[in-house]
Amino acid sequence: MSAAPDLVPRRVRAAFAHAAVQQAATRIGVRVLHIKGVAVDDDLRSRGGATDADILVDPEGVGLLLAELTTLGWDRYSDFLTGSPFGHAATMHHPHWGYADLHRFFPGMHQDPQATFEELWAGRQQGEIAGFPCPVPSAAGQVLVLVLNNLRNRRAVLTDPRVAQVQAEPKAWAQVEALVPRVHADVAFGAAMGRLEEHRGTREYWMWKVTTEGGSRSAEWLARVRAEPTLRGRAGLLLRVPLVNTEVLEHQLGRPPTRAEVGREFVHRGRQGARELRSALARRWRRRAP
Amino acid sequence: MTGDSMPGAEVVPRWSRAVGVAVVDVPDADEQPSEAGGEHPADGSAVPEAGGVVYLAPLPDGPVAVLSGASAVLYRALVAGDGDPVARVARDLGVSPEDVDAEAIDDFADELVEAGLIVRHGAGQPGAL
Numbered sequence: 001m002s003a004a005p006d007l008v009p010r011r012v013r014a015a016f017a018h019a020a021v022q023q024a025a026t027r028i029g030v031r032v033l034h035i036k037g038v039a040v041d042d043d044l045r046s047r048g049g050a051t052d053a054d055i056l057v058d059p060e061g062v063g064l065l066l067a068e069l070t071t072l073g074w075d076r077y078s079d080f081l082t083g084s085p086f087g088h089a090a091t092m093h094h095p096h097w098g099y100a101d102l103h104r105f106f107p108g109m110h111q112d113p114q115a116t117f118e119e120l121w122a123g124r125q126q127g128e129i130a131g132f133p134c135p136v137p138s139a140a141g142q143v144l145v146l147v148l149n150n151l152r153n154r155r156a157v158l159t160d161p162r163v164a165q166v167q168a169e170p171k172a173w174a175q176v177e178a179l180v181p182r183v184h185a186d187v188a189f190g191a192a193m194g195r196l197e198e199h200r201g202t203r204e205y206w207m208w209k210v211t212t213e214g215g216s217r218s219a220e221w222l223a224r225v226r227a228e229p230t231l232r233g234r235a236g237l238l239l240r241v242p243l244v245n246t247e248v249l250e251h252q253l254g255r256p257p258t259r260a261e262v263g264r265e266f267v268h269r270g271r272q273g274a275r276e277l278r279s280a281l282a283r284r285w286r287r288r289a290p
Numbered sequence: 291m292t293g294d295s296m297p298g299a300e301v302v303p304r305w306s307r308a309v310g311v312a313v314v315d316v317p318d319a320d321e322q323p324s325e326a327g328g329e330h331p332a333d334g335s336a337v338p339e340a341g342g343v344v345y346l347a348p349l350p351d352g353p354v355a356v357l358s359g360a361s362a363v364l365y366r367a368l369v370a371g372d373g374d375p376v377a378r379v380a381r382d383l384g385v386s387p388e389d390v391d392a393e394a395i396d397d398f399a400d401e402l403v404e405a406g407l408i409v410r411h412g413a414g415q416p417g418a419l
Contacts, residue, residue, distance in 0.1 A: 008345060008354050012314045016347040016354070019312035023349050072350045096352030130312035130347065 010051040013098035014038060017053035019132040020097050024068050030061030033120055034134045035103070036149065039127060040142045044162050052091075052099035056120070056137075059113045062104045066090060069100075077251065080104065086152075108148030108188030116183040123179075140175040144185065147176075151192040152211060158194060305368040305399055305408045310349050315366070317342035341382070346407050355407060364398050369408060375399075 015038050025032045037050025057065055069092050070076070077091040077099065086107040092100045105113035123138035137145065143166050150157045157163055167173050180189045187199045191208035199205050250256050307313055344362040346355040357365050360383075367378035375395055380387040402408040 008356065009316075012316070012345050013354075015314050016312050016345075016349075019347070020349050023310070094352075096347070096354060130314050131307065132312055 008096075010098060011038065011049040013096070014050050014053050015130040017094065017097040017100045018055065018134055019130040020072075020094065021053060021055050021065075021069065021100050021102070022129070022132050022134045024072055025057075025061075025065055028061075028064055028068050030065045030068075031058040031117075031121060032056065032065070032135070033117075033124060034127060034129060034136050035106070035142070035145050038129055039134065039136050040146070041139060043165060044142055044146055052101055053097075054089075054101045054103065056103045056106060056117065058117055058121075059104050062102060065102065066092070069094075074100070086110065106145060106148060107152050108192075109144070109183040109185040111184035119179075119182050138175075138179075139172065140179045143172075143176045144179055144183070144189070147192045148185065148188050151188060151208070154211065154214070157192040304411055305403075306371070306411060307346075307369055308348070308406055308409045311407055312347040312349055314345045314347075315342070315362075316345070317362075348406055355405065361398070364395055365402065365408075367395070368399050368402070 018034050018037075018039060022032065022034070033056040034053070035056050036054040037045070037052075039054070066076070072094075074092040074094045077093040080087050080090045088105050088107055088110065089101045089103045092102060094100070105116065109116045120137050120141050121135075123141055124135045125138060127134045127136040136142065143163070146160075147157055147163060150160060150163075166176065180186055187196070187202050187204040188208055190196055190199050191212055196205065196208055196212065199208075341359040341361075341363040343359075344357040344365050346357065346365075347353075348355075363379055363382045364375075367375040367382065370378055372378065376387050376390045376392050379395065380390045383390075399408065399410070403410055
C-alpha cells in the first residue's frame with residue numbers, strides 16, 4: 001500500500017507538502033498563506049500543475065518554521081541568500097513530500113514584507129489542500145501573485161488568458177488594482193502592465209527594466225542592488241554577488257562539495273561575471289560612440 | 291449510533307479519515323503514474339483503471355499510501371458517510387449489492403484502521419458491517 005516517492009505524481013506530493021507545512025505552522029503558531037499551484041482558484045491555475053508547494057510565511061515567524069520543518073525531517077535545499085537575486089525564498093525538501101518554497105516576501109511586493117503580509121492575511125480566505133484547511137490570499141491577492149510571478153519569470157502578462165479573464169470583469173480587476181498600492185506593488189504592477197516608464201526614477205525601476213527586457217545575471221544583481229533602499233542592504237547584496245550556491249552545487253554533485261570545488265565554482269562565476277560586465281561596458285561604449 | 295440505515299434517522303459515518311492524514315483523490319487517474327511526475331507514463335502505455343487512485347499521507351512523516359482501482363472505490367465508500375458502504379461500492383462498480391462481498395470490505399476497513407489511515411466511529415464492533 002505504501003509507495004516509493006517516485007511513484008507518487010509530483011503534483012500530488014506538492015499538495016501533501018502544502019498540508020505538511022500547514023500542519024507544522026499551525027502547531028507552532030506561525031501564520032502562512034498558500035500561493036500558486038494547487039492553492040489558487042481553478043480559473044487561475046496553470047495547465048501543467050505545480051510540482052512544488054509555494055507558501056508565503058509571516059516574516060516574523062519564518063525562522064521558527066524553518067527550524068520546525070528541519071526537526072520534522074525536511075532538508076534545506078537552498079537558502080534565502082543563495083537562491084535568487086531577490087533573496088525571497090528558501091527551498092525545503094522532504095523525502096516523501098518533495099519541495100516547498102517558503103517565501104519571506106514576494107518579489108514585486110517586497111518593499112515592506114511585514115505590512116504586506118498583514119494586508120494579505122487580513123484578506124485571506126479559507127482554502128483546502130489535500131483535505132487540510134489552508135489559508136490562501138483573497139481572489140485579488142491571487143491574481144496579483146499571478147501577475148507578479150509572470151513578470152518575474154518573464155512570461156507574458158497582458159496576453160495570459162487567466163489575467164485577461166479577470167480584466168474582463170471590471171469589479172474583479174478594480175479589486176486587484178486597489179490592492180496594488182496597499183502592498184507597495186505599484187512599480188512591479190506597472191511593469192507587468194507595460195507602464196514601467198511611468199515609474200522611471202524610482203528605486204525599483206531598473207530592477208524591473210532588466211527583468212522585463214532581459215539581462216545577464218550580473219545585470220540582474222546590480223539592478224537589485226540599486227533597488228535596495230539602505231546602504232546595509234546594498235552592501236549585503238554586493239557581498240552575495242560572487243557567492244557560490246553551495247546547496248545547489250551539493251545537489252548537482254550528489255555530495256557536499258570540497259573546498260577546491262567551491263573555489264573552482266567561485267572562480268568560474270567570477271570569470272562569467274567579469275565577461276558579462278565587459279560585454280555590458282562594450283555595448284554601452286558602442287552606443288555612445290558616434 | 292453506529293450508522294446503520296434507519297428511515298428518518300441521520301446517517302453517521304462509521305469510518306472517517308484519521309486526523310493528520312492528508313488525502314488527494316484522483317478519480318480519473320491512470321493506474322501507473324510515471325516517475326517523471328505526471329499521471330501518464332512517457333510511453334503512453336497506461337490504461338486508465340476504473341476507480342482511479344486515492345493517495346493518503348499520514349503527516350508529518352509519511353509514507354504515502356496508494357489505493358488504486360477497487361481499493362480506491364472501497365476507501366471512498368467507507369468514508370463517504372452517505373449510507374451503507376456495500377450499496378455505495380455496488381453503485382460505484384455498477385454491480386448488484388448481492389455481488390459485493392461485505393466481509394471483504396470489512397477486512398479492508400480493518401487494514402486501513404490498523405495502518406492509522408482511517409478511524410472507526412460509534413459503537414460498531416470491529417468486523418461488523
